[in-house]
Amino acid sequence: SDRNRERERDRDRDRERGRDMDRNRDVQIKEESVRDRAMDRDRRRDRDRDWSRDRETDRERRLQDAPVKQESATVKQEPKRSRSASSDSASSSSAGSGGSSSDSSSSSDGEDKKRRKLEKQEARELKRAQKAERKEQKKLQKYGEKLSKVLKKFAKSHTQSKGRSLGAVHAFYFFLLEWVNRINGAPEDLKIRRLPLESRSHRYVSNVKKGEKVLAKIGFEPGVNSWILKDEKMELLQLAVEPLEQALKILKPMLEEWRPEPMGTPRKLVRKRKTDLSAYEARCVGAMLAQTCGDVLGAPVE
Numbered sequence: 001s002d003r004n005r006e007r008e009r010d011r012d013r014d015r016e017r018g019r020d021m022d023r024n025r026d027v028q029i030k031e032e033s034v035r036d037r038a039m040d041r042d043r044r045r046d047r048d049r050d051w052s053r054d055r056e057t058d059r060e061r062r063l064q065d066a067p068v069k070q071e072s073a074t075v076k077q078e079p080k081r082s083r084s085a086s087s088d089s090a091s092s093s094s095a096g097s098g099g100s101s102s103d104s105s106s107s108s109d110g111e112d113k114k115r116r117k118l119e120k121q122e123a124r125e126l127k128r129a130q131k132a133e134r135k136e137q138k139k140l141q142k143y144g145e146k147l148s149k150v151l152k153k154f155a156k157s158h159t160q161s162k163g164r165s166l167g168a169v170h171a172f173y174f175f176l177l178e179w180v181n182r183i184n185g186a187p188e189d190l191k192i193r194r195l196p197l198e199s200r201s202h203r204y205v206s207n208v209k210k211g212e213k214v215l216a217k218i219g220f221e222p223g224v225n226s227w228i229l230k231d232e233k234m235e236l237l238q239l240a241v242e243p244l245e246q247a248l249k250i251l252k253p254m255l256e257e258w259r260p261e262p263m264g265t266p267r268k269l270v271r272k273r274k275t276d277l278s279a280y281e282a283r284c285v286g287a288m289l290a291q292t293c294g295d296v297l298g299a300p301v302e
Contacts, residue, residue: 047137054130058123065119194225 197205212227220227 051130054126058126062119065115194223194227 197208212222215227216222220229222228
């Protein structure tokens with residue numbers, strides 16, 4: 001009876017702990033979504049401010065050029081007034097002066113036409129460059145949103161399973177940690193070593209394949225012994241660093257609650273301690289993923 005009461009007490013305590021973890025996770029997810037919306041709003045505001053600043057500079061340039069056009073217009077109209085005010089008796093002298101003024105006005109008209117043509121050409125080139133820049137930003141933003149959805153969906157599907165796929169959570173955690181460290185300080189192609197699948201358990205192989213599916217969706221290409229990310233896609237993946245760090249924050253408290261056996265523990269001791277064997281296998285997967293990072297992470301991470 002005492003043993004049953006103690007077992008019920010442990011079960012109630014575990015249930016309360018699970019509720020607290022679910023509640024904390026929901027609060028964290030809500031805070032992260034609010035922060036994401038705020039960052040998107042700030043990004044849109046900065047973009048609109050840059051566009052309005054470009055429009056202001058164009059308008060100021062047009063206003064600076066406006067007085068020159070008015071002067072040229074007055075020079076062009078002066079011969080008409082002189083011809084209308086001249087008398088019939090002095091037609092020969094007025095004709096000579098009118099010829100010289102018409103030559104100067106035609107030269108000024110040609111300069112005005114050239115200047116207006118250059119201004120229109122510059123305005124078209126500026127508008128074309130702004131349009132291309134907006135298109136590129138929209139493309140990057142769309143790719144970043146798609147990538148964020150893939151990562152959030154993977155993390156959510158493997159954190160709400162009540163411990164049934166903790167191995168995938170553990171492997172995914174170390175994969176994210178390695179990726180953030182690599183992408184912040186590696187100018188060359190990003191490489192993640194392939195994990196061996198021969199003579200491994202079914203659960204281990206399934207967890208590794210889940211991680212490789214995520215790599216393929218993100219843009220990695222399979223190589224002989226590693227998954228390779230080419231240099232031209234690094235700029236796109238810079239957008240994913242922030243959702244990766246958010247996923248790390250969500251997964252870290254769960255992994256602190258779940259303490260697997262240390263790397264290298266014999267299976268006999270694992271069974272004697274009544275630890276789930278999937279925890280040991282997940283520990284192996286996470287440690288092998290961590291080893292690909294080299295000295296950045298060091299020994300198997302707790």
